[in-house]
Amino acid sequence: MVVSGLLPAQGRAGTRCENATISPQSAAAAAQTALTVAAALDQRDAPAALVARVGTDLSAQGLVYSHVGFVVRDHPAGRWTAVHLLNECGSDRSNLYTQGLVNFFADDLVNQDARIVWLRPEQAQRLADYLRALPRGALHQPHYNLIARPGSADYQNSTAWVVETLAASLLEPAGATRLSNNRREAYRAAEHDGFRPDRIHIPYSKRVLGGLFSANVAFTDHPIGTRLAGDYPVVTVRSIIEYLERSGHVDAQREWRNGQVMTRLGAL
Numbered sequence: 001m002v003v004s005g006l007l008p009a010q011g012r013a014g015t016r017c018e019n020a021t022i023s024p025q026s027a028a029a030a031a032q033t034a035l036t037v038a039a040a041l042d043q044r045d046a047p048a049a050l051v052a053r054v055g056t057d058l059s060a061q062g063l064v065y066s067h068v069g070f071v072v073r074d075h076p077a078g079r080w081t082a083v084h085l086l087n088e089c090g091s092d093r094s095n096l097y098t099q100g101l102v103n104f105f106a107d108d109l110v111n112q113d114a115r116i117v118w119l120r121p122e123q124a125q126r127l128a129d130y131l132r133a134l135p136r137g138a139l140h141q142p143h144y145n146l147i148a149r150p151g152s153a154d155y156q157n158s159t160a161w162v163v164e165t166l167a168a169s170l171l172e173p174a175g176a177t178r179l180s181n182n183r184r185e186a187y188r189a190a191e192h193d194g195f196r197p198d199r200i201h202i203p204y205s206k207r208v209l210g211g212l213f214s215a216n217v218a219f220t221d222h223p224i225g226t227r228l229a230g231d232y233p234v235v236t237v238r239s240i241i242e243y244l245e246r247s248g249h250v251d252a253q254r255e256w257r258n259g260q261v262m263t264r265l266g267a268l
Contacts, residue, residue, distance in 0.1 A: 022106055033112040033256070034101035037071075038080050040116060040254050047073045047128035050117040050162070050244075051082065051101075052237050054110045061200050064268055065115060065237035068162055069104065072131045083131050085161040087144045092215045094144035094156065096137070115255040115265075117241055123170050123249055130169035130180075139164045139183050145218040150197040150235050151187040155221045159235040163190050163243075170249065195243040198236040204228060238268035 022030075037051060052065040069084025075098065082104040087094050105112060119127060145155035150163075164186040168179040171189045179186040187195075204227065219227055226232060244250045255262040 027102075027106060029112050030106035030109075031102050032259075033105040033114055036256060037105075037114055037116065038101055041071065041073070041080055044118060044252065045073075046118050046121065046124045046251075048124045048131060049119065050240075051104070052115040052117070052241070053105060053107075054113050055107060057110050063198075063236055063238055064113070064266065066110075067158055068237045068240060069158075070127065070131055070162070070165070071101070071104075071116075072128050075132055083134065085140065085156070085158040087146070087158070087216050090214065090216050092144055092218070093142050094140075094158070095142065096134075096140055096161075112259065113255075113257050115241075115253065115268075117244060117253050118251045119170075119244070119249050120251045124251070127166070127169045130165070138180065139168060139186060141183060144216050145221050146216050147200065147202075147219070147221070147232050147234050149221045150233055151184060151191075152221050153184055155218055156183070157235065159237060159240060160187075162240055163187065163195060163235050166190065166240075166244075167193070190243070193243075194247040196239060197233040198239045199231045200234045200236075201231050203230045241268055 041049065049071050050068055051071045052068040054065055054067075056066040058064070058066050067084070069082045071080055071082050073080060075081035075083070077098040078100055080101055082097075082099045082101060084097055084099075084104075085094050086097050105114070118124065139161060141152075141154070141156035143155050144157060145152075146157055148155040148157040148160050150160060152160075164183050167186040167190040171193055172179040179189055222232055241250075241253075253265055255265050257266055
């Protein structure tokens with residue numbers, strides 16, 4: 001597993017890596033969000049949770065949060081450590097990262113909005129135990145595709161890794177390792193438990209004329225019928241949280257928009 005330095009220099013959730021120094025204002029904003037999230041995590045004192053952030057503007061697709069990772073209490077890398085998959089600088093590769101919360105929120109984000117999802121206590125403990133002992137490359141397919149087909153054996157994106165990891169940690173019988181060693185089986189287990197992917201519409205004309213070709217996007221992961229119709233099934237933050245809610249795995253949630261805690265949860 002990759003352990004990042006003080007500030008993120010690479011692996012930026014699908015963006016290009018550049019030798020740019022983070023501004024004092026951005027660093028301060030990330031630190032404030034990290035303190036706010038850490039205080040909420042300390043208050044509830046669960047061993048693990050999910051934390052979502054807004055790294056890319058997906059409003060055109062009707063989405064708010066673009067990225068989600070796990071946060072683990074008393075991880076070997078620190079008190080509250082984010083564990084997540086990141087695209088390597090807009091390339092067709094990815095890696096698993098452990099980061100402190102400041103790094104997690106300093107990754108050239110659209111804004112500092114955030115959402116924590118706590119699981120039921122026994123599930124949070126299973127998730128924490130799984131992540132603390134996470135072997136190198138666990139359920140990880142390094143060939144990255146931003147619009148990876150859910151259940152694809154050839155590609156993976158950050159949200160697909162989260163779903164598969166949830167299945168392996170929450171749904172695997174005690175002492176078994178089948179889901180931990182097989183991505184396809186892990187995804188099928190999540191489907192059986194109620195997971196349903198989102199559908200993102202990308203018109204064929206926009207693909208051809210809009211220049212939607214880059215190293216980290218592989219339309220060929222989807223069948224020809226999907227490509228012609230333009231409705232791509234994709235694992236999104238929204239589909240993950242809605243699955244956890246629908247399947248009864250959520251114990252509590254908290255959200256911040258524009259620096260303020262939300263009295264009612266907003267759209268995903």
